[in-house]
Amino acid sequence: MKRLLLGLGLAALTVVTAACSGATAAPATDGPAPTAASGDAITIVAKDLAFQTPAITVAAGEPVAIVLDNQDGAPHNIAIKDASGADVFKGEIVSNAKVTNQVPALAAGTYTFLCEVHPNMTGTITAQ
Ligand SMILES: [Cu+2]
Numbered sequence: 001m002k003r004l005l006l007g008l009g010l011a012a013l014t015v016v017t018a019a020c021s022g023a024t025a026a027p028a029t030d031g032p033a034p035t036a037a038s039g040d041a042i043t044i045v046a047k048d049l050a051f052q053t054p055a056i057t058v059a060a061g062e063p064v065a066i067v068l069d070n071q072d073g074a075p076h077n078i079a080i081k082d083a084s085g086a087d088v089f090k091g092e093i094v095s096n097a098k099v100t101n102q103v104p105a106l107a108a109g110t111y112t113f114l115c116e117v118h119p120n121m122t123g124t125i126t127a128q
Contacts (some may be wrong), residue, residue, distance in 0.1 A: 001036055002025060005093075007059065007077065009041060009080065011070075013099065016074050017043055026073070034053060034056050034057070037060060039064065040065075041064075041065035041067050041100065042056050042058065042064065042065070042067065043066075043067040043068075043069050044056065044064050044067070044068055044069065044113075045067065045069045045071060046068060046070045046071065046072055046115065046121070047050050047071040047072060047125050048072065048074040049072065049074060049116075049121060049124070050121055051113075051121055051123045053122045053123065054123045054124065055123060055125075055126070056123070056124075056125055056126070057126045057127075057128060058103075058106060058125060058126070058127050058128075059127070059128070060105075060106060060107060060108035060109075060127040060128055061105050061106075061107065061108070061127075062105050063102060063103065063104055063108075064105075065100050065102055066091075066100075066101045066103050067098055067099070067101070068091060068094065068096055068098065068099050068101060069098045070094050070095060070096060070098070070099075071096070072095065072096070073096055074095060074118070075092045075093045075094065075095045075117050076093065076094070076095075076115045076117060076118065076121065077090065077092060077093040077099075077115055077116055077117065078091040078101055078113050078114075078115070079091065079113065079114055079115070079116045080111050080112070080113050080125060081097070081111060081112045081113075081114070082109065082111055082116070082123065083109060083110055083111070088104075088111060089103050089104065090116065093116070093117060093127065106125070106127035107127065108128055109125050109126075109127055110125070110126055110127075111124070111125040111126075111127065112124060112125070113125055
């Protein structure tokens with residue numbers, strides 16, 4: 001388990017480092033987050049049992065399409081919980097496939113997304 005967590009940490013660090021193009025690695029929450037213009041889909045890649053995009057920002061009050069690009073043979077999905085831990089959305093579980101999640105409008109705030117099969121795979125959604 002410790003080894004798995006270390007692997008996930010390294011994967012996350014790789015993403016952050018790539019995103020900052022050589023800048024000192026910062027906590028994932030401080031990195032630039034993909035932002036969806038109205039109507040555009042956001043893609044989250046799942047690879048090596050980790051979400052390669054740890055934080056996204058969406059427009060509050062508008063439905064948004066979130067594409068899960070699962071590049072693992074392992075099954076993943078995207079489930080969204082609000083700050084209280086209540087379920088907001090549960091996406092289809094897929095393996096080695098892309099699925100488009102039509103996520104209903106989110107009120108402004110911070111949400112967590114996770115894989116229901118691997119609850120240690122998590123990320124943050126900011127609706128603003
Ligand atoms: Cu998973």
